[in-house]
Amino acid sequence: MNLQTEVRGKVVRFKDACRRLAEYDDDDYEGEECYAPSFLSLWNYELNSLIGSKVPILDKLSALHVATDIETFAANVVFEERKDGSKRVLSAEAVVLVFPLRSDDGASYDIQPAWNAGIAGAIDGAVLEVFHYSNRSFDDEVGRLVSGDIPLFAVGMCIITLFIALTLGAPTSLHRSRVLLGVMAIVNVLLAVGGGFGIASAIGIRFASIAALLPLILLGVQVDSVIILVDNLDAQSDAEPLDERIGKSLSKSGPAILVTALTTISAFATSTTTTMPAVAMFASFAALSFTVALPVVFTFFLALLVLDERRLKAGRISFAPCVRAHDARADEPAPADAVPGGALPATKRARSNKASDLRNIGRVQCFIRDVYAPTLLSPPVSALVALAFVALVVLSALSVPFIKVGQPSEEVLPDDSYVIPALGIEKATFGGVRGGAQIVLRGENYDNERTRDAYRRTRRGVLDLDFVKAAPPDWLNQYERWRESEGIELADGPFLARLHDFLGEIGSTIFQDDLVCDRDNSCKHPSDSRLSAVLLTGTGDQIEQIGLRTRLEAVLQREGFDTGFVFSEGFLNAESDVAIWTLTWTNMVYALAVIFGIMLLFNPLPIAVWITVCVAFIDLDLLGVLWAVDLKLNAVSYVNLVMAVGLSVDYSVHLAHAFHESHAGALADAAPGEVVSTRDSAVYALTTMGASVIKGGFTTVLGVLVVAFASSVAFRTFFTLISFTVLLGLLHGMVLLPILLTYCTVPPASRRLIGESQRVASTASSKGESV
16 A cells, blocks of 8 residues: 655655565665564565465464564464374464554654545455554544534533523513523633633633633532622622612622632632642643633623613513513512522521511412421531431441542544544454553663673563564664674774764665664764554553563663663553542542631631531532542542532532521621521521522532533543532532531520520529519
C-alpha cells in the first residue's frame, strides 16, 4: 500500500512517517517498506516476496519459532510435535503487526488516521477480521466523544430551561408565570461559563475533556441560587415598595448565596494545585466559572428580576412583556398558590421563629410544618435517624480498603469506538495490551568496554523478562555491525569516534532519536542513550504497570546504571493511580478546612462545626457509594469527590442560615425571660427554606440527567456520582442538620436568656408569684 495524505498543505506518504528498519534483517535489502516487529521479517516485509516464496509459510513460521518466541506476534498458536523434538506451526488465532513511527515531526501523527483507514480497507473482511489502533486513535476518539455528546448536553440545557421557566412562578397564569425570567436565568449561566472559560483560555489553561460537563453542573448550581432569590422575593408583602422587597429578599438569601458560592469556589481552588494535570485543568475552569457566576447573579440577574417584578405589577404577559394580560389588574396581590416558596411571618412580634406564625405558605410548606418537621424532630425519631447516619458513615469508612483504583482506557472512549474491540481482542488473545517502554541510560561512557558489556547484559536482561515480548534493533548493536562492515578495529581509535558517520548513513538515521549527542553534533560523547522494548501489560489496568516498571528498573540497577530510568506513557496514568488516595484525602481535608473557615466567618461556631461535619459525612458516604456500585477511584471519581465538598454544602448552608437568622432574630425581640426554642427555629427553617432547597436539588439532577445517556462510561460515572452527591446533600441538609441544630446547638445568647428566664422564675417563686 502506498498510503498518503495531506498534512498542512504538503503530501506525506506513510513511508515518510514510519521507521524503516527492515534493512537490518538483510544486509542486501534496499527497499523502503516500513519495518514492523513481526513475523513479516521472514519475507523482508515485501508483499511480492511473501507471495512468491517457495518455502511454505507455516514452515517459515516454524523456523522463526526456533529463533524466537513466535507467540510474541501470534496468539493461541497450534503446534505439531515432530519426531526430532522440534515443533511445526499449524495455525494461529490472531497475529499482530506493530509499526513504529518517527517522532521528529508531525507527519507520523497526522498520517495515522489515513493509515488506520487504509489498513482496514486493504484486507478482505470476508477472510480476516482486522482490529487496529494507534496513539492518535485515543486522542481522536476522546475528541469525538466530546463533540458527539454536545447535542445531548444541549438537550439537557433545554430541559432545565423549560423546567425553571415553568416553576419560578405560577405556570397556569399568563402574567404571574416567569417564563422569560427563567430563560434569562439560563443566559445568566451562559455568561458565567463564557466568562470563566474565556479567562481560563486567556491565561493559558488547557481544556480538559471532562470540562465539557461544567455548563450543566454550573446550570444546576446557579439555578439553586435563582430559586432561593426569587422565592424569598415572593415571600415579601406586595404592599411594600419594590426596593424594600428586593432589599429584604437580599438580606435573607444574599448571605447564604454568597457563602455557598465562596465554598464552591474554594473547593475547586484547592484542587488546582493537584499533581494530576487533567484534574487541575478541570478545577481551574470550574473555579473561574463559579467566580464569574457570583457577580453575575447579583448584578445581571437581579436587574432582570427587578424588571420582571415591574412587568408583574403592570399585569403584562411573562413571555410577551409588551402585551398586557386581559384578566390582570395592576394592583392585584399575589395569591398564596402563586408563591411556591413564599412564607411571611405574621405580626405577633417583629421577628418570629415559630412556623405557626407563617402565612401565605403553599401545600408543601404546610406538610413540612405540620407533619414532616414535628415527626423528624421528636426525640425518639431524631435519635434513630442520627444513629442511622452514623452507621452509614461507619460502613462507608469500612468499605474504603475494598475500593478499586484505576481508569481503564476503554472507559474514556465512546461506546462505539473501534479502539475498544481492538483492545478487547488484544487482551483476550494475547493476554494483555501491548505498550512501548523507553529505557534511558544517562551519562555513560561507551568508549569503555565494561560499559558496553553492561549495556548488552541490560538488553538481554530486559528481553528475559516474561512481560517483554520484543525489542527493536538498538543503536549499539547496529553500530558494532556497521564498524565490522567498514573494517574498523578497536585499535583504530575511540569506539565512538565514527558514531557520527554511522548515524548519517542511509538507514541508520533512525537511531539519531536514541542518542543525545554533543552540542557540535559530533556524538563522540553522547550524554544519554536509550533502548526500546515492547511490553505486554497484563489486563491493561494502569496501576499494574508500576510493578512492570519496578522490574525493569531492577535490571538497570543490577548492571550499575543507577541514573537510568524507564518511561512509558502508561506509567504516567499509573503514577496517578498510585498517588490518588493521598491526593484524595489531602484535597478533601484542605477543602473541608477552607469550608470550616468560611462558615466561621458567617455563622457561630456550633453551626459552622455541624455544617462541616455534614459535608465530611457526605464525602465519606460517596466513598461508600464507589464500593457499593462497583466504581473505581480514578480521575473522574476524584473530581466528583472534590466537587462534592462544594456542591453538597449548598443544601446545609441555606437551612443553617434560615435557622440562625430566625433564632437570632427571635432572641433579640423576645421578652425578658422568654425562652426561644431551637426546635421552633429548626421547624421554621425547614418550613421557609425546605421547599426551595428540594427544588434546587431537583434542578441540579435534572441538569445533569442527560449525562446518564452519554456515550462513554466516564461521563455516565460522572452522572452517577453527581446524583448521589445531590441525594446525600439533601438528606444531610433536610434530615441530619435540623436534628443537630435542634439538640446540639445552643448559641450563647440563648443560654443567657434561658438563665435569665430561670432566674426570673426562681425570684417569682420565692415571692409566691406565678410566672
